Each structure stands twice: as structure tokens, then as C-alpha cells.
Amino acid sequence: MNANIVLLPGDGIGPEVVNEARLVLDAVAKLFGHSFSYSTHLLGGCAIDATGTAMPDATLKACQAADAVLLGAVGGPKWDDPQAKVRPEQGLLAIRKGLGLYANLRPVKAIPSLAKLSPLKPERVAGVDFIVIRELTGGLYFGQPKGRSTTPEGGEQAVDTLVYTDVEIRRIVRLAFELARNRRKLVTSIDKANVLESSRLWRKIAMEVGKEFPDVKLEHQLVDSAAMRLVTHAAQFDVIVTENMFGDILTDEAAVLAGSLGLLPSASLGAGKLGLYEPIHGSAPDIAGKGIANPTGTILSAAMLLRHSLGLEAEARAIEAAVSAAIDEGIHTGDLGAAKPVNTTQMGDAVRARLKR
Numbered sequence: 186m187n188a189n190i191v192l193l194p195g196d197g198i199g200p201e202v203v204n205e206a207r208l209v210l211d212a213v214a215k216l217f218g219h220s221f222s223y224s225t226h227l228l229g230g231c232a233i234d235a236t237g238t239a240m241p242d243a244t245l246k247a248c249q250a251a252d253a254v255l256l257g258a259v260g261g262p263k264w265d266d267p268q269a270k271v272r273p274e275q276g277l278l279a280i281r282k283g284l285g286l287y288a289n290l291r292p293v294k295a296i297p298s299l300a301k302l303s304p305l306k307p308e309r310v311a312g313v314d315f316i317v318i319r320e321l322t323g324g325l326y327f328g329q330p331k332g333r334s335t336t337p338e339g340g341e342q343a344v345d346t347l348v349y350t351d352v353e354i355r356r357i358v359r360l361a362f363e364l365a366r367n368r369r370k371l372v373t374s375i376d377k378a379n380v381l382e383s384s385r386l387w388r389k390i391a392m393e394v395g396k397e398f399p400d401v402k403l404e405h406q407l408v409d410s411a412a413m414r415l416v417t418h419a420a421q422f423d424v425i426v427t428e429n430m431f432g433d434i435l436t437d438e439a440a441v442l443a444g445s446l447g448l449l450p451s452a453s454l455g456a457g458k459l460g461l462y463e464p465i466h467g468s469a470p471d472i473a474g475k476g477i478a479n480p481t482g483t484i485l486s487a488a489m490l491l492r493h494s495l496g497l498e499a500e501a502r503a504i505e506a507a508v509s510a511a512i513d514e515g516i517h518t519g520d521l522g523a524a525k526p527v528n529t530t531q532m533g534d535a536v537r538a539r540l541k542r
């Protein structure tokens with residue numbers, strides 16, 4: 186098949202990990218007889234430096250015309266001034282919203298050969314295999330009003346608004362149930378319904394949607410105790426569905442179960458086939474430019490790209506199997522705690538060398 190893939194390397198380690206994932210895609214194309222063409226565009230801090238805006242129009246246009254988008258990460262200390270008018274992260278939110286990508290899929294699977302490296306006891310990590318469906322274009326990230334003002338006393342005030350509509354909740358919860366049908370048939374909806382009105386609407390809609398899926402069990406859990414259960418009994422989860430910011434926080438926590446933030450991929454999907462694929466980690470300024478970042482989160486995001494946007498399931502599995510094989514053989518980047526770590530390129534090479542049809 187022919188496919189047109191937009192690359193958005195972004196900032197920090199973004200270009201380093203995207204490059205490895207692109208080489209993996211090339212290797213898959215060769216092995217399975219596909220032709221992928223790429224165009225690279227600006228997003229984030231690099232876009233601010235070049236154009237003054239975090240998401241140039243040309244970037245959005247190119248993504249709209251593509252079959253899929255692969256993103257590295259945006260942000261870094263250079264653009265972190267709290268007074269700055271433009272921020273790299275605005276570009277990320279704008280591209281998600283601009284492409285209508287309301288569903289962020291973040292699978293979390295413990296890798297048995299890494300259990301001994303986990304800061305958690307091996308029995309806490311054993312059998313962990315769940316997916317978080319994070320709502321991506323609503324909630325606190327986008328609600329209006331938002332901004333700064335002055336208090337009557339002349340002090341400073343800031344406001345962010347957590348707003349959800351029934352339509353936004355229903356479509357994301359429905360997707361969670363559809364995914365659960367092909368898994369272990371358990372949906373855990375995570376909210377803060379004991380305090381937040383938006384969470385009470387979330388829970389009401391989740392129950393309504395649950396009635397459409399009598400074969401799938403629905404449970405509700407408050408986000409604070411869910412954060413604890415993720416560390417104590419994570420193997421109990423199958424499909425988690427939650428609002429934007431809860432999903433952001435819980436998935437970085439969940440990365441500890443897999444072994445490192447550098448391992449977790451994600452897919453952001455909307456109504457059509459077009460999707461944006463990115464590791465869940467950020468631009469990792471502390472290690473950027475050193476060539477030591479773990480590229481597997483991005484490589485596994487490329488596998489999700491093949492599966493969800495291009496419908497190439499066997500090819501996606503080939504990448505996942507090659508990543509597992511490399512890791513099981515002890516080929517580890519420094520974030521996995523290896524005594525003799527490989528660098529970013531060596532990790533990518535190891536995955537490419539293990540690709541099989």
C-alpha cells in the first residue's frame with residue numbers, strides 16, 4: 186500500500202526518537218512491500234523559533250491531507266517562561282483539536298523480563314495489561330473562560346474551566362466499551378463524582394452507555410483511589426476511560442508499571458481514519474541531544490499508526506514482536522536501568538534487526 190505520513194519531530198529528544206521510528210517504518214515497508222512517503226513539519230518550540238507560532242497553518246494543512254501523523258514531543262526550558270505569550274504545548278493542543286482527535290489510546294502492558302527492574306515488587310506488576318482511553322479535546326485543557334484577571338482587591342487571579350458536554354462524554358465512553366468488547370469486557374470509568382459536577386454528568390452518561398453494552402461490566406472509581414490502585418492492583422484493570430487531565434496524570438504513573446516512560450506509545454483518534462501517534466513522554470530536556478533516549482515508545486506508536494490508520498495489523502504486530510524480542514534479550518536503554526545501556530540508534534537497530542514477516 187502507499188501511504189503519506191507526516192512527521193512532526195518537535196523539540197528535545199523528539200527528533201531523535203522520531204528518526205528511529207521512521208527507520209523502523211521503512212524497514213517494515215521493505216519487508217512487507219509497502220511504499221510510505223514522508224513530509225516533515227514544524228510543531229512546538231521549533232515552530233515558534235521559525236515562525237512565531239506553535240502550530241503554523243502549513244503544519245495543520247499537511248496533517249489534514251495525510252494518512253497519519255507521527256509526533257515526537259514538544260517543549261523545553263527555552264520556551265518555559267511563564268510570561269511567554271506563545272508556548273510549544275499550545276501547538277500540541279491545537280493540532281489535536283484541529284484534527285478532531287478526541288480519543289487518546291494509551292496501552293500499558295508489563296513486560297515480564299523488565300519486572301526485576303521495576304521500583305514496584307514483581308507481584309504488583311505481574312499480569313498488568315490495560316488500556317487507558319483518555320478524552321483529549323475537552324475538560325480543563327480547553328474550557329472557557331480561561332485566563333488571568335485582577336481581583337477586586339487588586340490582586341491576581343487565574344481561571345481554568347472544566348467543562349464537558351454529554352456528546353463529548355458519550356462518544357469517548359462508547360469507544361471504551363467497544364474496545365472492551367474485544368478484550369476482558371471490563372470498563373473502569375474514573376472520575377471525581379464526589380466533588381465535581383462535570384464528573385457527575387460523566388458518571389450519568391457512562392451508566393447510560395453501559396446499558397447499550399450488557400456484555401461488558403462497568404465500574405466507577407474515584408480518581409484519587411484509582412491512582413493508588415494503579416500501584417497496588419493494576420492487573421485488575423482492563424479498559425480505563427477518563428477525562429483529559431486525569432488521563433494525562435494517571436498514564437505517566439502507569440508508565441512505572443511498564444518499566445519506563447520511554448516505553449509507552451499512544452494513538453489519538455477521531456471520527457475518521459486519520460490519527461496522530463506519539464509516545465506519552467515529553468521532550469526530556471535533561472537527556473536531549475545525548476543520543477540516549479529510549480525510542481521504543483515512538484516505535485510502538487508507529488505500530489499503532491500502522492494498525493489504526495493504515496489497517497496493517499500484521500505489520501503492527503511485527504514491530505511489537507521485534508520490540509519485545511529486543512527487550513527480552515536484554516537490549517536496554519539507560520532509562521530501563523541497564524548496567525550496560527545501548528544508545529537510541531542501537532536500540533532502533535536492534536528492533537529493525539528482529540523484524541520478521
Ligand SMILES: NC(=O)c1ccc[n+]([C@@H]2O[C@H](COP(=O)([O-])OP(=O)(O)OC[C@H]3O[C@@H](n4cnc5c(N)ncnc54)[C@H](O)[C@@H]3O)[C@@H](O)[C@H]2O)c1
Nearest residue numbers: 258259260261446447465466467468469471472478479520
Ligand atoms: N507530548 C508531548 O509533546 C509532551 C508530553 C509531556 C511533556 N512534554 C513537555 O516536555 C517537557 C519536559 O517535561 P517533563 O520533564 O515533565 O517530562 P518528560 O516526559 O519530558 O521527562 C520526564 C523524565 O522522563 C525521562 N524520559 C522521558 N522520555 C524518555 C525517553 N524516551 N527515554 C528515556 N528517558 C525519558 C526524562 O529524561 C525525564 O527524566 C515540558 O516542556 C513538557 O511540556 C511534552
Ligand SMILES: CC(C)[C@H](C(=O)O)[C@@H](O)C(=O)O
Nearest residue numbers: 260274277278433465466467
Ligand atoms: C505537553 C502536554 C500538553 C501533554 C498533555 O498534557 O496532554 C503531555 O503531557 C501528554 O501527555 O501528551
Ligand SMILES: [Mg+2]
Nearest residue numbers: 433434437465
Ligand atoms: Mg502527559
